[in-house]
Amino acid sequence: MDDLARAVEAALFAAEEPMSADALSAFLGDAAPGEVRDALHALAAHYEDRGIRLVERGKRWHFETAPDLAHLLRREKEQLRRLSRAATEVLAIIAYHEPVSRAEIESIRGVQTSGGTLDVLMEAGWVKIAGRREVPGRPTIYATTPEFLEHFGLASRRDLPGLAELRATGLLDPVDDAYEDLMGEAPTETKADDGADEPESATDDSSLA
Amino acid sequence: MDDLARAVEAALFAAEEPMSADALSAFLGDAAPGEVRDALHALAAHYEDRGIRLVERGKRWHFETAPDLAHLLRREKEQLRRLSRAATEVLAIIAYHEPVSRAEIESIRGVQTSGGTLDVLMEAGWVKIAGRREVPGRPTIYATTPEFLEHFGLASRRDLPGLAELRATGLLDPVDDAYEDLMGEAPTETKADDGADEPESATDDSSLA
């Protein structure tokens, strides 16, 4: 390996940006541009089958890793993470009330919902955008996905327990007894059915909150 | 050139930090550490006479330009910060005696070492706190880092220039030990152990200054 090739190799390695043959020849002092070009081509040939390659892009040369190894250099690591409490609540609200807008979710939850929470649910593949509601402002509405049902072991959204069942298992405690009396509604069955088809029911519910 | 060698070459070329064989083998997925090590040594041999080299520094590997090309590359590179003589001495004392307490450093230098000197060396990433010596006062002890080996081009501490010779001539032993050796008194075993552990000996010495 001759001295010029070594110098070119080192200079390109240490360079912050790709360099043209002329720039290299200027950088290396008295090297003739033609010789630098020869050296570049010789180096490119040397590196052809290696893990790194010397390539010319728009007359400027640089080293890069071999494209076929890209998959090795960009590894994906899967990381299990438990859904946060807030995200679980939002997911539940979407599941029970879908399709539902963010304002409706917030109204039901009684707290603001950060956009990140919906992003997480969409990233997880459990929630998708289901269009826009044809009301002023045309808000985006969200619904669950088939992956949601699969992950949670549900054949359909009807498998989600209704409010009456939730109450029976104590999941709705503490609910003031007066609530039910005042409302005089049996929310259970209508919920399970209507939830799927009637966005209005979601809106109704949210007016309670 | 086999696939593993190509992958190792590409990974080290792309990496922003030096990597150990173990880190490489973990990064490259299913590669056996032994095979990665073989590939590293084969690559190092391949690059030995080229413009760039593959070197091992403190068990971590990286590519760098060949030192004999320094004159070509040096000009536009950032200037190294100038280190005071005090700092270079302290660094050398830590490297050759590590782990070593500040009192021991001061005993060798005959002057107080300002905290700033150690701070500068730690900020540079070459020196770290290596715990405390379990003697009265529990003084902090210092040692060098892998970055120190990297920066100064040492494969390991064994490569410190003149280390073997300094050891052989006893120049790394505390003065009191050396004195007793000279006087023909076999240093007691406790001495040999305590030399490193006794800040007192250091304090006695520095009272000379």
Added chain:
Amino acid sequence: MNEGLLFSDPPQSEADESWDGIASPTPASGKALYLELDGWEGPLDLLLDLARRQKVDLRSISILALVDQYLDYIEQAGALKLELAADYLVMAAWLAYLKSAMLLPKDEQEDPSPEELALKLQLRLQRLGAMRDAAARLMGGDRIGRDVFLRAAPEGLEIARKTLWQCDQYALIEAYGRVKARTAPAIHMVRERPVMTLESALDRVSHMLGVTLDWMELQDFLPPHAEPRLRKSALASSFVAALELARLGKAELQQDETFGPLHLRRASTNG
């Protein structure tokens, strides 16, 4: 000393103060070098420099000659009205003592002997000299950024972390229950409670005061068989009633000690 001036240019123009320079000064002849004590990292540093000037192995250095040089130097510096740092003077004093001890007959020596002290000084100089040489060799190695260069623009190894979110059916349902429970309208109802109003307490207390002239305890004004909650209310109302009657001059209040029983009787003037 210039310990604090790391990374700055040394105060004097000696090239060997620099990062890359050889560590041991090999000064040119002449007095210029001697004019600044700050050129040395303390007395030991100066001693080492003087010792190296003898151009012999540190192992065979003449401590006596070295001591003379140091004392000469300090004296000269003093004559030039240089401020001498205390540690240089302490070292000078110690060396003067060492020198006198070395010149005295052996049998008058104390312990430790001057030979031992001199030898230890020599050993210290050897060690400092060795470290200084080591530092110079270290700085002379193939250093990154000066002798060897790293790749300036590495692509970097990317580890894209993909998150697999986990949640289960129970957590989902429980979350919905939580939302519903949290946002359900809370209805508060205040149950009727037995109370004694201030008006009825006023009536009751003033009426009872009319019956006797003796002091009565406030407790005695309360309805005798009231349930605890009514009793509390009655106590509060009766106390306020007593204060009100006292303000109107219709009753007198007396309490012997803090938190003691409160006594009440009809105002005598009003009788």
